[in-house]
Amino acid sequence: xxxxxxxxxxxxxxxxxxxxxxxxxxxxxxxxxxxxxxxxxxxxxxxxxxxxxxxxxxxxxxxxxxxxxxxxxxxxxxxxxxxxxxxxxxxxxxxxxxxxxxxxxxxxxxxxxxxxxxxxxxxxxxxxxxxxxxxxxxxxxxxxxxxxxxxxxxxxxxxxxxxxxxxxxxxxxxxxxxxxxxxxxxxxxxxxxxxxxxxxxxxxxxx
Numbered sequence: 193x194x195x196x197x198x199x200x201x202x203x204x205x206x207x208x209x210x211x212x213x214x215x216x217x218x219x220x221x222x223x224x225x226x227x228x229x230x231x232x233x234x235x236x237x238x239x240x241x242x243x244x245x246x247x248x249x250x251x252x253x254x255x256x257x258x259x260x261x262x263x264x265x266x267x268x269x270x271x272x273x274x275x276x277x278x279x280x281x282x283x284x285x286x287x288x289x290x291x292x293x294x295x296x297x298x299x300x301x302x303x304x305x306x307x308x309x310x311x312x313x314x315x316x317x318x319x320x321x322x323x324x325x326x327x328x329x330x331x332x333x334x335x336x337x338x339x340x341x342x343x344x345x346x347x348x349x350x351x352x353x354x355x356x357x358x359x360x361x362x363x364x365x366x367x368x369x370x371x372x373x374x375x376x377x378x379x380x381x382x383x384x385x386x387x388x389x390x391x392x393x394x395x396x397x398x399x
Contacts, residue, residue, distance in 0.1 A: 194261065194264055195260075195264065195280055195283050195284065195287075196256060196257060196260035196261050196264055196283075197257070199256065199260070199287065200253050200256055200257050200260075202241060203240075203241050203243075203249070203252075203253060203256075203313055204249065204253060206220070206241035206242055207241065207242050207243045207249045208249075210242040211242075211243075211245070211246070216242075217242060217311075219238075220235065220238040220239060220241065220242050220311075221235065221238075221239050221242065221309045221310065221311045222235050222236070222239035222295060222298070222299075222309060222310040222311060223235060223308070223309050224298060224299040224300075224301075224302040224303045224305065224308060225302070225303060225304065225305060225306045225308065227299060227303070228299065228303040229303075236291070236292055236295055236299075237288065237291060237292070239295075239310060239311050239312070240291045240312065240313040240315070240316050241313070242311045242312075243311055243312050243313070244311055244312065248311075248312055252312060252313045252314060252317050253313075255317050255320075255321060256313065256316075256317045256320060259320050259321050259323075259324040260283075260287075260320045262324055262327075262328070263283065263286070263320055263323045263324050263327065264279070264283055266323075266327045267279035267280075267282050267283055270384070270385070270388075275384075275385050275387075275388075276384050276385060282380075282384060285380070286319055286320065286323055286377060286380050287316045287319065287320060288316065289319070289376060289380065290315055290316040290317075290318065290319025290320070290373040290376045290377050290380075291313070291315050291316035291319075291373070293315070293319075293372050293373065293375075293376040294314070294315020294316070294318065294319070294368075294369035294370070294372045294373035294376070295310075295315060295369060296372070297368045297372060298310060298366055298368055298369060301368075310366045310369070312366070312369075314366065314369055314370055314373065315366075315369035315370065315372065315373030316373060317373070318350075318369070318370045318371075318373035318374040318377060319373045319374065319376050319377030319380070320377060321333075321374065321377065322347060322373075322374040322375070322376075322377035322378040323377045323378065323380060323381055324343065325343035325344065325346070325347045325378065326377075326378050326381050326382075326388075326392055327381065327392075328343060328395075329342070329343050329344035329347075329392065329395055329396055330342050330343065330344060330395065330396075331343050333346045344396065347374070347378070350370070350374060351371060351374060351375070353367075354367045354368070354370040354371035354374070355367070355371055358371060
């Protein structure tokens with residue numbers, strides 16, 4: 193079993209359980225107020241394993257499975273080439289690091305708002321998606337599941353939209369988590385090996 197499949201299975205199980213037991217949902221969701229003032233810091237991870245509804249869950253898990261498997265293969269290839277070691281550890285850092293980084297601004301913004309809460313793996317999934325874009329910038333992603341767009345074009349549009357909607361705060365989506373998770377995911381391969389940036393640039397220029 194790959195780590196992507198394990199994460200999908202664990203998230204589906206946790207989400208279904210939480211959706212059917214409100215007390216569990218309330219215990220696991222991101223609550224900046226309770227994290228800061230009640231020291232319930234475990235929520236920075238647990239909120240990523242539960243979702244608001246089945247559509248939210250399905251979208252995140254389809255994206256995670258689709259792109260996470262490819263990122264795993266890239267990390268395995270780097271390991272085989274002697275560029276990195278412990279590819280599973282790097283994947284775990286990418287995923288959970290994206291989850292944590294994605295929530296920092298949310299915690300800072302809403303730490304005094306008692307009734308604010310958030311759930312979902314979107315920050316972590318965005319990190320995985322943008323690592324995929326880093327490794328394969330010209331691969332096509334499908335906007336709304338229909339319109340094919342190269343990743344290198346999709347990425348900036350995604351960041352612009354997330355930043356714009358985050359400033360507006362006009363819906364119940366945590367767009368800041370999407371934005372910061374994506375940035376982390378794109379930069380993480382460079383943190384593994386700065387020379388990978390040259391590979392990214394080479395792919396852009398060879399198109």
